[in-house]
Amino acid sequence: MTISMSTPDFLIERDRDRCIKCQVCVRQCANEAHFWDEEEQKVKANDALCVDCHRCVTYCPTHALTIRKYPLEFRENANWTASTIKAIYRQAETGGILLTGMGNDRPYPIFWDHLLLNASQVTNPSIDPLREPMELKTFLGRKPDQLKVEDGRLVEEIPPQLELEVPIMFSAMSYGSISLNAIKSLAAAAERVGIMYNTGEGGLHKDLYKYGKNTIVQVASGRFGVHPEYLQAGAAIEIKIGQGAKPGIGGHLPGEKVGLEVSQTRMIPEGTDAISPAPHHDIYSIEDLSQLIYSLKEATQYQKPVSVKIAAVHNIAAIASGIARAGADIIAIDGFRGGTGAAPLRTRDNVGIPIELALAAVDSRLREEGIRNQVSLVVGGSIRNSADVVKAIALGADAVYIATAALISLGCHLCQKCNTGKCNWGIATQNPQLVKRLNPEIGAERAANLIMAWEHEIKELLGGMGINAVESLRGNRLMLRGVGLSDRELNILGVLPAGE
Amino acid sequence: MKRVYAREEICGGCKLCEVHCAVAHSQYPNDIIKAFLKQKTKPIARILVEEGRPISFALQCRHCEDAPCTKACITGAMQKDPVTGIVANDETRCVGCWTCILVCPFGAIKRDESGHKVASKCDLCATVGGTPVCVQNCPNDALVFTDELWRR
Numbered sequence: 001m002t003i004s005m006s007t008p009d010f011l012i013e014r015d016r017d018r019c020i021k022c023q024v025c026v027r028q029c030a031n032e033a034h035f036w037d038e039e040e041q042k043v044k045a046n047d048a049l050c051v052d053c054h055r056c057v058t059y060c061p062t063h064a065l066t067i068r069k070y071p072l073e074f075r076e077n078a079n080w081t082a083s084t085i086k087a088i089y090r091q092a093e094t095g096g097i098l099l100t101g102m103g104n105d106r107p108y109p110i111f112w113d114h115l116l117l118n119a120s121q122v123t124n125p126s127i128d129p130l131r132e133p134m135e136l137k138t139f140l141g142r143k144p145d146q147l148k149v150e151d152g153r154l155v156e157e158i159p160p161q162l163e164l165e166v167p168i169m170f171s172a173m174s175y176g177s178i179s180l181n182a183i184k185s186l187a188a189a190a191e192r193v194g195i196m197y198n199t200g201e202g203g204l205h206k207d208l209y210k211y212g213k214n215t216i217v218q219v220a221s222g223r224f225g226v227h228p229e230y231l232q233a234g235a236a237i238e239i240k241i242g243q244g245a246k247p248g249i250g251g252h253l254p255g256e257k258v259g260l261e262v263s264q265t266r267m268i269p270e271g272t273d274a275i276s277p278a279p280h281h282d283i284y285s286i287e288d289l290s291q292l293i294y295s296l297k298e299a300t301q302y303q304k305p306v307s308v309k310i311a312a313v314h315n316i317a318a319i320a321s322g323i324a325r326a327g328a329d330i331i332a333i334d335g336f337r338g339g340t341g342a343a344p345l346r347t348r349d350n351v352g353i354p355i356e357l358a359l360a361a362v363d364s365r366l367r368e369e370g371i372r373n374q375v376s377l378v379v380g381g382s383i384r385n386s387a388d389v390v391k392a393i394a395l396g397a398d399a400v401y402i403a404t405a406a407l408i409s410l411g412c413h414l415c416q417k418c419n420t421g422k423c424n425w426g427i428a429t430q431n432p433q434l435v436k437r438l439n440p441e442i443g444a445e446r447a448a449n450l451i452m453a454w455e456h457e458i459k460e461l462l463g464g465m466g467i468n469a470v471e472s473l474r475g476n477r478l479m480l481r482g483v484g485l486s487d488r489e490l491n492i493l494g495v496l497p498a499g500e
Numbered sequence: 501m502k503r504v505y506a507r508e509e510i511c512g513g514c515k516l517c518e519v520h521c522a523v524a525h526s527q528y529p530n531d532i533i534k535a536f537l538k539q540k541t542k543p544i545a546r547i548l549v550e551e552g553r554p555i556s557f558a559l560q561c562r563h564c565e566d567a568p569c570t571k572a573c574i575t576g577a578m579q580k581d582p583v584t585g586i587v588a589n590d591e592t593r594c595v596g597c598w599t600c601i602l603v604c605p606f607g608a609i610k611r612d613e614s615g616h617k618v619a620s621k622c623d624l625c626a627t628v629g630g631t632p633v634c635v636q637n638c639p640n641d642a643l644v645f646t647d648e649l650w651r652r
Contacts, residue, residue, distance in 0.1 A: 020536035022519045028512075059639065061519050062533050426512075433554035437512040439640045 005089040008070045010052045012045040018064035019043060025056035025065065030422040030434055053415040055424035087345070098345035101418030101428065103245055103337045103382055103404055106349050110337075111356035111489075112388045115395075116498060118479045120466035127468050129459035135469035136455060138167040138399050140236075140376040141305040142329045159329065160305045162216075162236050164399060165194030166455045167470055168389060170447070171334075171380045171401030172218050172240065172309070174202025176253045176262045176274060177341030177418070178407075179435040182427045185410055185443025187211040192448040193455075198401075201240060201251070201276060203265040204230050216307065219296065221250060222276035224266040228299065236330070237296050238307040239289070241280070244338025244381040247311030247352045251276035252342070257421055257430045290326035297327075305329035312336060312358035312381065313351075317365035324366060324375040332401060333358055335381025339404040341428055342419035355381040356395065360493045363396025363475060386457035395493065396475040409450040410443045501585030502647045504547075504624070504632055506557035511549070511642040513556030517634035518545035521560075524625060524633040541614035546622045547634050548608070558634065558643060560622035561608040563587045569600035569609065569621075578619070586626050594618040 012033060021043055025034040033049040034056060036042075050067060057065045074082050087098055120126040127134070141161035148156040170186045177200065184207065190197040191214045198216040199208075203225015208215070217234035219226050231237055242248065253262075253274035263270040283289050293306050307330035308323045310316070316333065323331050335355025340348065359379045366372040379392050380401030389400050408414070411425040418428035426438030458470070467473050481498040482490045490497055519532070526535035526543035535543050547560040567587045569578045577593035578600050580586070589600075596617025601609045612620035625632040635643045 017537075018533055020519070020533060022515070022536070024514050024516055024519065027514055059514055059516065061516060061637075431554075433513075436510050436554065437640060439510040439642070442641055 004093060006048075006086060006093070007072050008047040008050070009086075010050040011047050011068045011070045012050050012056075013066040013068060014043065014045065015064045015066075018062040020062055020064075022061065024059050024061065028055050028059050028424060030424050030429075030431070051415045051417045052413075053417070053424050054413045099342055099419045100345045100348060100416050101340060101342055101420075102414055102416045103339040104349050105416070108336075108354065110382075111354055111485075111493070112384070112391055114483055114485050115356070115391050115480050115493070115495065116483060117387070117390060117394070117461060117465065118481070119464040124466045126466050127463040129456075129463045132463075132468065134459040134462060135471070136166050136458060138164040138470060140164065140307075140330050140378065140398055142375065143373040145373060160236075160303055162196060162305055162330070163194075164196065166451055166458070167393060167397075167399035168383075168451055168454060169195050169216070169378065169399060169401050170197040170406050171332075171338075171403040172198035172200035172216075172238065173341070173403055173407075174200030174218075174224075174251075174253075175205055175265055176202045176257055176430070177251075178428055179423075179426055179430060179438060180205055180207070180261065181435050181438040181440045181443065182407070182410060183208065184440035185438065185447055186406060187214065188440065188444035189406075189447035189451065190214040192444065193451040195451060196235060198238060199225075199234070201225075202262070203267065204233055205261065205265045209233050218309075219292075220276055221278070221280045222274060224268065224274060224276070227267070231296065231299050231304075234304065236305045236307055237300065238309055238330075238332065239280075239292060239296070239328075240309045241283070241289075242309070242311035242313075242334070243340060244311045244334030244336055244352055244355070245340035246343040246347045247313050247336075248278060249344065249347055250278040254421075259430055262430060286322040286326050289323065289328075293327045307332050307378070309334060311338075311351075312353045312355055314353060316353065316358045317361040320362040320375075321365055321369055321371070324371050328375055330376045330378055330398075331362070332378040332380065333362060334401070335379065337382035338380055339382075339407075340418070355379050356391075357489070357492050359392060359395050359397055360477075360495075364494055367475075386454040387461065389454060390458055390461045390473070391480060393470060393473050394476050394479045395495075396477070398474065405450065406447055409446045410438060411446075501563065502624075502645055503563060504558075504560060504622075504635055505644050505646065505649075506559065507642045507644065508555060508557040510640050511557045512640055513549055513551055513553070514639065515549045516637055516639060517547050517558045517643060518549060520633045520637040521545040521547045521622075525620075525623075544610060544612050544614070544620050546610065546620055548610075558638075559606060559608060560634070561587060561604075562606055563622075563624065564605075568603040568605065572599045572603040574599060584626065586624050587621070588623050588626065589619050589621055591618045 031049045052067050139161040142159040186197040196216050201220030212233045215234040216236045218238045220240035255271045255273045308328040309332035312335045336352030376398040378399045379397045383400045383402050423429040426434050477494045480495045482495045483498045522543035522545040523532045523535040528534040549558050575593045577590040609621045612618050635645045
C-alpha cells in the first residue's frame with residue numbers, strides 16, 4: 001500500500017512533570033491512542049488515533065493531559081480548507097462515502113442567536129417565579145375545535161393528550177445507536193421530571209416497559225421491534241418519516257452492533273445489519289400516511305396520540321399541513337442541525353433547512369388554514385439551552401425535543417464518532433466494556449438535573465416577560481425581536497426587528 | 501459493619517481506586533504527584549481491580565467476621581478490632597512471614613517490601629476517617645460503602 005496522506009487531527013500533550021504513569025488514560029481510550037511502553041516505562045500516545053473526546057483528560061488524576069488541534073497547517077486558502085482537503089485524501093484512499101455522527105457542524109446562521117426576548121418594564125409588572133406560581137405544564141395532542149358545555153359541565157370529548165411537566169422531551173434515539181445504559185438514564189430521568197423519552201426505531205427493551213407512561217414508541221421504515229404490546233406500552237406513538245441530520249436517507253445499524261439483546265429487542269437475527277429503508281415502502285402519499293396513522297390508532301383503541309416526525313425541508317409548511325389533515329395529533333419537526341448516530345457527511349452538512357424558519361413557516365401556515373388546533377408542534381434539531389426553548393415556544397412550538405443536549409448531560413463531548421461504536425463515554429456503543437462506563441443512576445440524575453435547571457431558567461425568562469404560564473407565550477411572537485436579519489427572514493419568522 | 505462493595509456491572513476498570521488508595525497510604529497522602537514521583541518506592545494500592553474483560557471489579561479486604569488471617573498471624577500483628585470490626589495489621593509487630601497471604605481466601609493482602617517487610621492490606625481508611633478514598637474517588641459510583649449486604 002502506498003503512503004497515507006492523512007495527518008492527525010489532534011495532538012496529545014502529556015506533562016511529564018505531572019504524569020504518574022498510572023495508565024488510566026491507556027485503559028480508558030477505546031481508540032488506543034495512549035499506550036504503555038514497557039521498555040521505556042513510559043505512557044506514550046499515537047496522536048493519529050485521537051478523536052478529542054476528552055475521556056483521558058477528564059479521567060487523568062493529575063491533569064497531565066491536554067488535547068490540541070494538530071498544529072500542522074496547510075498553505076492558507078479560504079476556499080480549500082483543511083477539512084475539505086483531508087476529506088478528499090480520505091476518499092481517495094477508501095473510495096467510500098464519508099460517514100459522521102452528531103449534528104451539522106458547519107457555520108450556517110443560527111437564528112436563535114438572532115432572536116431576542118422581551119422583558120417587562122414599568123408599564124407591566126414582571127413576575128418572580130420564586131414567589132409566585134408559574135405554570136409550564138403542557139398537553140400535546142389534538143385540541144377540539146370548540147368546547148361544548150352543558151349544564152355548566154364540559155361535555156366535549158377531549159382526544160388523547162400527552163401530559164408534560166416541562167415542554168421538553170428527549171427525542172428519538174434507538175437501542176442500537178445508543179447503549180441500553182444511555183436509554184435507561186434518559187427513561188429514568190423522564191420519569192423523574194415528568195416528561196417523555198422516545199425509543200427511536202430500536203424497539204423497547206424488556207427492562208424499559210416499566211417506564212411506559214413516559215415513553216413515546218416509534219414506528220419507522222424498518223418497523224424494528226414493532227408488535228402489539230410495544231404499541232400499547234408507550235404513552236404515544238411516533239411515525240418517523242425523516243430525521244434532521246439525514247432527510248431522505250434511511251438508517252443502517254451494522255451487524256456488529258446487533259448483539260443478543262439488540263437482536264431480541266429489534267426482532268431480527270443476531271449479527272445481521274438492521275437496514276431502515278429511506279422511505280416507508282407503504283407510504284408514498286399523504287393518503288398512505290393517513291392509513292398508517294389510523295392503523296396505529298385502531299391498534300391502540302384511539303387511546304394514544306400519534307405523532308409524525310419529519311425533517312425540516314424546503315416545502316415543510318405544505319407537508320405539515322398535509323400531515324395535520326392526515327390525522328396526526330402531533331407533528332415533530334427536526335431541523336437540519338439535528339444529531340444522528342451515523343449519517344453521510346455531505347447529507348448531514350448540506351440537506352434540510354434551519355428549524356427556526358421551518359417552525360415559523362409551519363405555525364403560520366397551520367394558523368392561516370385554521371387547523372393549528374388539530375396538531376401540536378414539537379421541534380428539535382439543536383435546541384441548546386433554555387433560551388432556545390423559550391424562543392421556540394414564542395415562535396409557535398408546543399414543546400421541544402432535545403437529544404444532543406441530553407447526551408451532553410450524560411457525558412458526550414461531541415467528538416462526532418458515534419458511528420464508530422467506540423464511544424468512550426459509554427453512550428453510542430454496544431461494546432459491553434464501554435457500555436458499563438455509563439452508570440444509569442448517575443446518568444438519570446444528570447439528565448434530570450438538566451431538565452430541572454432549564455425549567456428554572458424558563459420560569460425566570462417567562463417571569464421577566466410578565467408571563468405566568470407557558471400557554472401565554474405559545475406563538476406569542478411579539479415577545480421576540482430580530483437582530484441582524486434581513487427583511488425577508490424577519491418576514492418568514494413573523495418577528496419585528498429590534499427597535500420596532 | 502460498613503464494608504466496601506463493588507458493583508461489577510458498572511465498574512469500568514479505570515483503576516483510579518488503586519491510584520487514590522496508593523496515594524492515601526503513601527508518604528504524601530495529600531499530593532498525588534509527589535506520592536508517585538517523589539517517594540523512593542512506588543506507593544502500593546491496597547485495593548486491586550480484578551479484570552477479565554468486559555468484567556472488572558475492585559477487591560479489597562472483606563474484613564471477615566471470622567478472619568483467617570488473624571488466626572494465622574504468628575506475631576499477633578493482624579487483629580480484628582472488636583468495636584469497629586476492621587481487620588488491621590500492626591506494622592510494628594508484623595515480621596513479613598506472609599502466612600496471612602497464604603490463608604486469605606480473597607487474595608486481598610499484598611507484600612509491602614518498601615521498608616521492613618510487612619503485609620499490606622485495606623484498613624478501610626480508618627486512619628483517614630470517613631468514607632474510604634477508593635469509594636470517594638470512583639468516577640462511576642461502582643464502589644459503595646455500606647453496612648447492609650449490597651445486592652444488585
